[in-house]
Amino acid sequence: MFGMVMTYELVIFDCDGVLVDSEPIANRVLRDALAREGLKMTLAEVVSEFVGLSMTSVVKRAEELLGRPLPADFLDRVQAETFEVFHRELTAVEGIHDVVAHLKEQGIKSCVASSGDFAKMEVTLGLTGLKDDFDGRIFSSSQVSRGKPWPDLYLFAANQMGVDPALCLVVEDSLPGVRGAVTAGMDVLAYSVRGECDDLLKAGGVVIHRMTDVLDHLD
Structure with missing residues (x-):
């Protein structure tokens, strides 16, 4: 879908490595x-x-x-x-606060879908000032039978948010995450800071190197 003009209704963020530099x-x-x-x-x-x-x-x-x-x-x-x-x-990923603020201003829904458990996200999102930004919209692989690279968590998050998977944009930083999101029928921005560009591209993600690049794709 990246070659088309696309309006997303929901942006789904992984947590570790995407929201927080953990x-x-x-x-x-x-x-x-x-x-x-x-x-x-x-x-x-x-x-x-x-x-x-x-x-x-x-x-x-x-x-x-x-x-x-x-x-x-x-x-x-x-x-x-x-x-x-x-x-x-621990710090927040550089630029993520600007991205979250932009989504809120534009009325675009957002949520978290992480392989981490709730106890961990309570700590990481709390320490980095992101917890309130996603209050009530945090989902964990502990809520589904199969974690990443299966699509279950992304589909669960989209369902809970009331959005068609085809209208979701996922921001991920791992191969299992990208593969799961692609299988769920969602577009994926693969945030790469570890030099995995080729593998992430092959998995179906569009690679970005700055978190604020998300805004360019949304605009």
Whole structure:
């Protein structure tokens, strides 16, 4: 649809890496936690394997790579450490406040659809001043049977917002996210700050490198 004049009724944002600059922090903490369990990975490998997946899927994949189950409290420990660093370092993605304000001014609906759980988004969106902007319009993969790269979460969000999927624009930063949104029949802007342009394009996203590029597409 990107070659046509398109009016979108809903913009669906991923959270981590799109609204909040949490990915570098979370990936670093996860890398260190996995290393303590004997799974040595570079930061690039962690990004390649896990970005865009729910934490349940992350644990499942990590256990496959490790060849044994992770401790029962692994996720709790990772989350506690991640939140601790968030409170010291987390910021909103540059330009996102301008984008959100523009959508509100133009009367375009917006919502969040994230692989993260509600507890995490409560912290990240709260710390970055974005929580009130999406109050009552925050959706998590915990609400559907299949997370990204399946389309379920995007379709659920569109349904809850009362908008046809064909009239939705998704802003994502991961391959699973882009693939899921494309499968849901939605247009996708793929926000790339990690040099994944080719893969994101092949998955069906139109790559942008600044968050304010969203405004150009809307206009």
